[in-house]
Amino acid sequence: MMMNADDDAVLTISNLRTEFRIGGVWHAAVRDLSLTLRRNETLAIVGESGSGKSVTALSILRLLPNAGARIGAGEMMFEGRDIAQLSEHEMSRIRGNAIAMIFQEPMTSLNPTMTVGQQIAEVITIHRHVPHSEASAEALRLLREVKIPAAESRIHDYPHQFSGGMRQRVMIAMALACRPKILLADEPTTALDVTIQAQVLMQLDELKQAYGMSILFITHNLGVVAQIADRVAVMYAGEVVELAGVETLFARPTHPYTAALLRAMPRADRSSDSLEPIAGSVPPLTSMPPGCAYAPRCPHKLPSCVQARPALQESSDLAGDRSHLVRCPVRLAGASP
Amino acid sequence: MTAAAPTTLSRPGGLWVAFSNNRLSWVGLVLLAAIVLIAIFAPLIAPHDPLEQNIVSRLEPPSAEFWLGTDSYGRDVLSRLIYGSRISLVVGFLAILIAMSIGATVGILAGYIGGPFDQLVMGLLDVMLSFPTLLLGLMIAAMLGASLENLIIAIAITEIAPFARIARAPTISLKQRDFVEAGRALGFGPVRIMRVHILPNMISDVVVMGSLWMASAIRTEASLSFIGLGVPPPAATWGGMIREGFENILDAWWLAVFPSLAILLTVLALNLLGDALRDAIDPKLRAE
Amino acid sequence: MIGYAIRRLVLAIPTLFVMLTAIFVLVRLVPGDAASVILGDQASEASLRALRAKLGLDQPIYLQYLSFMGDVLRGNLGQSLSSGRSVIQEVLLVLPYTIELTLAAIAVGVGLGLPLGIAAAVGRNGWIDYAARLVSLIGLSFPAFVSGILMLIVFAIQLGWFPVLNSGDGGLGGGLRSLALPAFNLGIIMMAYVVRVTRASMLGVLSEDYIRTARAKGVRPVRLILRHALRNGLIPIITVIGLYFGTLIGNSVLTEIIFNRPGLGKLIFGALNSRDYTLLQGLMIIFAICVIVVNTLTDLAYGLVDPRVKYKS
Numbered sequence: 001m002m003m004n005a006d007d008d009a010v011l012t013i014s015n016l017r018t019e020f021r022i023g024g025v026w027h028a029a030v031r032d033l034s035l036t037l038r039r040n041e042t043l044a045i046v047g048e049s050g051s052g053k054s055v056t057a058l059s060i061l062r063l064l065p066n067a068g069a070r071i072g073a074g075e076m077m078f079e080g081r082d083i084a085q086l087s088e089h090e091m092s093r094i095r096g097n098a099i100a101m102i103f104q105e106p107m108t109s110l111n112p113t114m115t116v117g118q119q120i121a122e123v124i125t126i127h128r129h130v131p132h133s134e135a136s137a138e139a140l141r142l143l144r145e146v147k148i149p150a151a152e153s154r155i156h157d158y159p160h161q162f163s164g165g166m167r168q169r170v171m172i173a174m175a176l177a178c179r180p181k182i183l184l185a186d187e188p189t190t191a192l193d194v195t196i197q198a199q200v201l202m203q204l205d206e207l208k209q210a211y212g213m214s215i216l217f218i219t220h221n222l223g224v225v226a227q228i229a230d231r232v233a234v235m236y237a238g239e240v241v242e243l244a245g246v247e248t249l250f251a252r253p254t255h256p257y258t259a260a261l262l263r264a265m266p267r268a269d270r271s272s273d274s275l276e277p278i279a280g281s282v283p284p285l286t287s288m289p290p291g292c293a294y295a296p297r298c299p300h301k302l303p304s305c306v307q308a309r310p311a312l313q314e315s316s317d318l319a320g321d322r323s324h325l326v327r328c329p330v331r332l333a334g335a336s337p
Numbered sequence: 338m339t340a341a342a343p344t345t346l347s348r349p350g351g352l353w354v355a356f357s358n359n360r361l362s363w364v365g366l367v368l369l370a371a372i373v374l375i376a377i378f379a380p381l382i383a384p385h386d387p388l389e390q391n392i393v394s395r396l397e398p399p400s401a402e403f404w405l406g407t408d409s410y411g412r413d414v415l416s417r418l419i420y421g422s423r424i425s426l427v428v429g430f431l432a433i434l435i436a437m438s439i440g441a442t443v444g445i446l447a448g449y450i451g452g453p454f455d456q457l458v459m460g461l462l463d464v465m466l467s468f469p470t471l472l473l474g475l476m477i478a479a480m481l482g483a484s485l486e487n488l489i490i491a492i493a494i495t496e497i498a499p500f501a502r503i504a505r506a507p508t509i510s511l512k513q514r515d516f517v518e519a520g521r522a523l524g525f526g527p528v529r530i531m532r533v534h535i536l537p538n539m540i541s542d543v544v545v546m547g548s549l550w551m552a553s554a555i556r557t558e559a560s561l562s563f564i565g566l567g568v569p570p571p572a573a574t575w576g577g578m579i580r581e582g583f584e585n586i587l588d589a590w591w592l593a594v595f596p597s598l599a600i601l602l603t604v605l606a607l608n609l610l611g612d613a614l615r616d617a618i619d620p621k622l623r624a625e
Numbered sequence: 626m627i628g629y630a631i632r633r634l635v636l637a638i639p640t641l642f643v644m645l646t647a648i649f650v651l652v653r654l655v656p657g658d659a660a661s662v663i664l665g666d667q668a669s670e671a672s673l674r675a676l677r678a679k680l681g682l683d684q685p686i687y688l689q690y691l692s693f694m695g696d697v698l699r700g701n702l703g704q705s706l707s708s709g710r711s712v713i714q715e716v717l718l719v720l721p722y723t724i725e726l727t728l729a730a731i732a733v734g735v736g737l738g739l740p741l742g743i744a745a746a747v748g749r750n751g752w753i754d755y756a757a758r759l760v761s762l763i764g765l766s767f768p769a770f771v772s773g774i775l776m777l778i779v780f781a782i783q784l785g786w787f788p789v790l791n792s793g794d795g796g797l798g799g800g801l802r803s804l805a806l807p808a809f810n811l812g813i814i815m816m817a818y819v820v821r822v823t824r825a826s827m828l829g830v831l832s833e834d835y836i837r838t839a840r841a842k843g844v845r846p847v848r849l850i851l852r853h854a855l856r857n858g859l860i861p862i863i864t865v866i867g868l869y870f871g872t873l874i875g876n877s878v879l880t881e882i883i884f885n886r887p888g889l890g891k892l893i894f895g896a897l898n899s900r901d902y903t904l905l906q907g908l909m910i911i912f913a914i915c916v917i918v919v920n921t922l923t924d925l926a927y928g929l930v931d932p933r934v935k936y937k938s
Contacts, residue, residue, distance in 0.1 A: 063841055067749070089845075096842035103841075108834040113856045113931060123842045174842065464643050468916055469875030472893075476651060476909060479897050556768040560879060563770055564894065583774060583883065590778045597771040605766040612762075 010181055010214050011037040011060070011099075016074035016084075018052075018059045020285065027285040028072065029055045031238040034312070037182065042208065042215040044229035044246075046222065046261070050282045052238040053218045057184045060216075061101055062091050078182075097127040100175035101184040105191055106167035110159035116143070116170045117155035123177045142173040146203060165196035169203065176207060183208075183215045189224060201228055222265045226250060234258050237282055237293035240312060243325040254315055254326045256298045292328075300330050365609025372603055376422040385413035387420040387573045396589045405595050408581055410571075414592065417573035418599055424567075424574045425603060428485070429555040432492035433547050436554075439493070440500025441543050445531050447501065448508025458501070465498040474557050478566040485568045488561060492554050503546050507539040549611030552604045559600050575600050633924045637917050644913040648906065649693050702907035705896075712907030715892060723877060723888040726811065729804055730873055733812025734819055735866065741816075742823025743850060746831060757820050764817025769876035773810045773883040780806060807884040811876055815869055822865040826858035833857070859930045867923030871916055 018030040030052040037043050045053045058064050059071055062083070075082045083094065095101075103109045111119060120139035125132065136155075143151040146169040159167055168188055175183060185204070189197040205228060208215055219225060225232055225246065232249045234242040234257065242255040253259045260278045280297035283289060289296065291306035298305070313332055315324040326332055375382060384404070391411030399406045405414035447458040465473070473495045481487040511517065512535065520530050561567045562576025563583075570577060575596040582593025684692070696703065702712035745757035767775075830836065831854055839853045878890030889908065896904040 061841060063837060092840075092843045092845055094843070095840065096844075101841040103834065103838060105834055109838045111835045111839065111853055111857065114852075122844070126843050126845075171838070174838075460640075460643065464640060464647065468644075468913070469871040469873075471872070471875035471878065472909075472912060475875075475878070475893070475897070476905075479905070480651065552766075559768050560770060563879065564882075564897075566897075579771070579774060586774070586777065593774045594778065597775055600768060600771055601766055604768065605762070608762065608766050 008038045009036045010039050010078070011035075011216075012077040013037075013056075013060070014075050014077070016056070016059060016076065017072040018055050018064070019070055019072040021068045022286055025286075026070070026072065028288075029238055029285055030059060031288075033074070033235075033238070033240060035233060035240065035243075037214050037216055039214060040208070040212055041230045042205075042217055042228050044217045044219060044225045044232045045235055046219060046225055046232060047235035048220060048282055050237075051235040053235050054186050056235075057101065057186050057216060057218055060184060061095055061099060062086075062088075063095075063101070093127070096123045096175070096180075097178045098180055099182045099184065100178070100180040101186065102168070102171045102175045102188045104187040106164050106171055106188075107191070109171060110167055112159055115156050115158055116162070119159075120170070120174050120177055123174055127178050138177065139173075142177055143170070145207070146170070146173045148173075165192055165200065168192060168196075168200055172200070172204065172207070176211065179211055179213070181213055183213055185215060185217045187219055190219070190221070197224070204228070222261060234261070237288065238285075239293070239327065240325070241294065241327045243312070243323075244315075245324070248324055254324070254331050255294075255328045256300050256331065257294050260297075300328075302330055305330065361609050362613030365606045365611075365613060368602060368606035369610055372422055372606065373426065375419055376426050379419045379423055383413075383416035383419045385416040387412060387416040388571055389413075396585060396592075398589070398591060406589065406591055408578070408592055409585055409589075412573075414578070414595055417578060418575070418595055421573045421575040421578060421596065422599065422603075424485075424572065425555050425558055425600070428489055428492065428558045429551045432489045432554045432558075433496060433551045435489070435493040436496035436550070437500050437543060437547050440497040441504040441536075441539075443497070444501035444504025445508045445535060448505040449512055449527065449531055449535070451509075455505075459505075462498045462501050465495075466502075470495045470553065470557060471560055474561055475564065475566065478561050483566050483569050488558065488567050491561070491566075492557050495557065496550050496554060499550060500543060500546065503543055504539060507542065508535055511535050511538055545611070545614040548607060548614055552607035552611060555600070555607070556604055629928045630925055633921055633928075637921045640920075641914070641917055644917065645694065645697060645910065646690075648909045648913060649690060651909075697910060702910060703903040705901055705904040705907075712904055715904060716889065716908070716911055719887045719889055719892055722886060723881075723890070725804065726807055726877060726880070726886065726888060727870075727873060729808035730811035730815060730877075731866070731870075733808055734815025737812070738816035738819030739823055739862070742820040743827055743855065745820065745824040746827035747850065749828065754824075757824060761817045761820040764813045764820075767813070769810060769814060770879035770883055772813065773807070773880050776806055776810055777883060803884075803886070807880045807886055810884075811873055811880050814876060815866070815873060818865050818869050819862065822861050823858070826861045827854060830854045830858040856930065860927060863923055863926050863930065867919055867926075870919045874912065874915065 013033060013035045016030055016033040017028050019026040019028050021027075033052075033056060035043070035056075045056065047053045055064070060076060060083070062071070064070070071084050074084060076084045078094075079098070083091065086094070110116070114122075117136060117139050120142055121132065121135035124130065124135040124138055128135070130138075140151055140155055143155055148154055148166060148169060154162075159170070162170065171188070183204075188204075189200050192200065201224065204215065215228075217224075217228060229246045232242075232244060232246050233240050234249075234255065236257050242249070242253070242258045244254075249258065250262065253262050257278075260276070263276045264278055278297060283293060283296070289306065291308055292298070292301075292310050295301050295305040310327050310329050312325045312327045313329065315326050315332055389412060391407065393411065394403070394407050395411045396409055397403060397407045397411075403413045403415065405418065408414055408417070443458060447455045474491045477491040477494055478487060481491060508531075517530055517534055520534060525533075558567065559574075559576035559579070562574040563580045565577075565580065567576055568574050578596040579593050579600075582589070582591075582596065585592055700713070704711050705715050741753075741757045741760065745754040748754055827850075835857075836849065836853060839849055844853065874889075877888060878893055880886070881888040881890035882894055889911070893905070893908050895901070896908060
């Protein structure tokens with residue numbers, strides 16, 4: 001039985017279902033998702049495009065577009081409250097404050113008509129109600145902390161005067177201004193050069209240690225996962241198919257999808273001849289198969305797989321105090337990789 | 338070699354589909370068709386002779402004999418209204434046709450030749466565009482004198498600039514395309530290239546703009562007629578009728594109302610039609 | 626910002642020259658002889674010659690051009706043929722009224738149009754959106770004088786809410802009631818354009834990434850719309866306001882006639898009727914200068930609103 005880590009949990013998502021209206025009908029992009037984010041941990045969510053990982057993060061902060069999207073079911077417990085039920089006004093007090101988010105495209109994610117100083121100070125004045133001078137001073141301190149050179153003069157510059165990597169650091173500074181308990185990071189390094197990527201990741205890790213916060217890191221890049229994650233959740237077609245500690249995931253991937261992902265990923269210790277793309281594609285939202293969503297592409301498929309949707313179950317393989325959950329009865333029964 | 342995005346019109350049926358989906362566009366079309374029919378069949382529809390004066394029954398309110406009343410010369414308002422549609426439509430149509438032809442030619446030439454000639458033309462166009470249309474028309478019409486032909490010329494001149502703009506942009510992108518290069522390699526003269534290759538690709542856009550600007554032309558025509566620079570009396574023009582109505586506004590306010598409504602409906606119809614066509618071609622296209 | 630402003634001002638000068646030249650050409654395009662058009666068929670040969678000399682029409686064309694330019698640049702726009710006063714004087718007499726009307730019309734147009742456009746974009750496809758588009762369509766379909774006359778009939782004559790004949794005796798501003806109808810008449814045209822462009826611009830901006838970032842920061846809706854969205858969507862709106870300022874000036878001619886207000890429009894009308902070509906030419910020059918000033922101010926406004934404009938070389 002897994003160690004009860006619930007009292008260490010900072011965010012508990014239970015049975016989240018997020019739907020989009022397509023052609024007049026509501027379809028689920030996230031189906032029955034349950035996750036627990038623990039204090040001071042970095043939980044990575046991995047998956048292809050369309051797996052629902054970004055939607056999950058947006059759902060947490062209720063940032064989905066007003067029309068055509070909704071949270072259909074589920075609860076998200078944060079600090080004793082279900083934030084799925086909070087009013088928009090109450091949510092706006094949490095956003096940027098207790099829970100913050102950074103996004104993928106630094107080029108377009110900053111307001112072009114405000115200086116970076118103004119944009120960082122804005123978060124502070126909204127949530128802390130301090131005078132502007134104090135907010136600006138804090139903004140300057142934050143810019144220095146994310147290692148923007150010549151921060152005193154650059155604080156008055158506009159976003160278009162910064163490079164991509166620097167803009168991402170500004171975004172990080174903005175997100176951390178109010179010392180959030182949770183940082184949602186939606187592919188923050190995907191649009192950056194590899195070298196800059198490494199710097200930003202390192203910075204994130206340092207700040208996490210310094211501030212003591214949990215990070216929900218969304219990515220499709222397993223290499224990044226290996227660098228920074230404590231635990232990993234693999235998502236496919238709107239649900240978690242495997243959840244494990246990072247070493248366990250890489251050493252003993254159990255779900256067929258996870259295994260396929262790892263085989264498709266270039267690694268330094270393997271020749272590129274052994275890369276295997278995954279055949280087939282993710283089923284569209286509008287026509288989700290009744291049974292296991294991965295079955296059409298799965299080499300281990302059994303007739304029972306297409307009949308009923310498999311549940312997330314404990315694997316008997318344990319490492320340390322982290323549980324290993326897999327949504328594949330076939331592999332769990334078979335045990336051998 | 339960047340390719341210009343294909344417009345909806347280049348796919349047969351595309352325009353029709355987009356057009357018929359928009360309810361308002363049908364309203365515009367029907368309205369315009371009605372007005373055009375009225376103009377064409379004016380002699381058959383009008384109950385009285387628009388020029389026939391009837392001093393006895395001056396400034397009468399609507400009655401059984403004169404459905405919309407009479408003006409200060411005793412002429413039937415309804416008949417004058419019907420015949421007035423001819424002038425407005427003809428002037429609007431011809432003015433736009435001329436403006437389109439000259440404007441598109443200038444635009445294509447500017448775009449094709451490029452360089453300082455292009456700069457010069459664009460500068461002139463900008464100057465013309467920033468000058469208020471009505472004032473420009475006013476000045477030109479005043480200089481030329483009031484007559485049907487001069488009215489058409491004056492309005493045409495004020496509407497040239499937008500067409501030149503519309504024609505220039507695609508010309509610049511089209512002239513880089515392969516088939517133009519091929520044509521040049523084969524020794525085709527520039528005129529042939531412009532006529533055969535460039536012109537057909539933009540003609541749909543230009544024509545759509547035409548419908549939108551026809552509304553503007555008719556507005557200008559009415560304004561100029563109101564001021565007295567349009568077709569001289571005793572011809573029946575909507576603008577002139579409004580002026581007469583204005584002069585008698587305290588005695589016979591209806592004189593001004595009916596031609597006003599006529600203008601409003603015509604301009605509205607053209608606006609609806611033009612908007613729908615423009616959305617069908619490219620929702621992002623903005624008429625300036 | 627200063628450098629940008631200076632660059633814009635410098636650019637205005639050649640435009641001015643082109644416009645002045647165009648006016649010069651236009652005025653002299655009058656078919657036939659200007660003097661006989663002015664004085665009529667019955668005029669004697671002597672008076673025709675005197676008028677031609679007075680107008681400088683007997684000089685070769687390039688000399689006329691040079692003296693024209695010289696005069697204008699020195700601020701001498703000639704004398705009105707009908708009143709004898711200098712053109713500048715005539716203009717100054719009525720300018721305050723025109724400015725008052727124009728400002729009031731812009732206030733109506735922007736004051737009504739901007740909020741309506743924003744509301745339409747925020748409440749996309751809701752009833753406000755349809756209402757706004759309808760209002761805009763109607764505003765665009767009325768030629769100014771048509772709406773003016775209809776307004777006059779309905780509000781002044783039939784309902785008696787507003788005075789019909791404005792003699793302007795209340796002086797400047799003293800007649801808010803007499804200003805209301807003409808200002809509104811001119812304003813609804815501008816409002817139609819402003820609603821359209823504001824709606825379109827805001828729709829575009831609201832779907833941008835940085836709006837999502839601002840929401841994720843906890844920015845409340847009001848501030849989100851005003852500080853984040855509107856500020857970024859202002860450029861096309863300012864463009865339209867500047868662009869249709871010209872239309873506004875043009876339509877003020879008709880509005881002044883209908884509502885019997887003194888102003889530049891009526892002056893032009895009078896000049897046309899009395900064939901006062903000097904006055905007419907002078908007025909055209911004034912209008913050209915106004916248009917250039919408005920365009921330059923619009924450009925300067927861009928610089929204030931969008932920092933990226935300023936910093937381009």
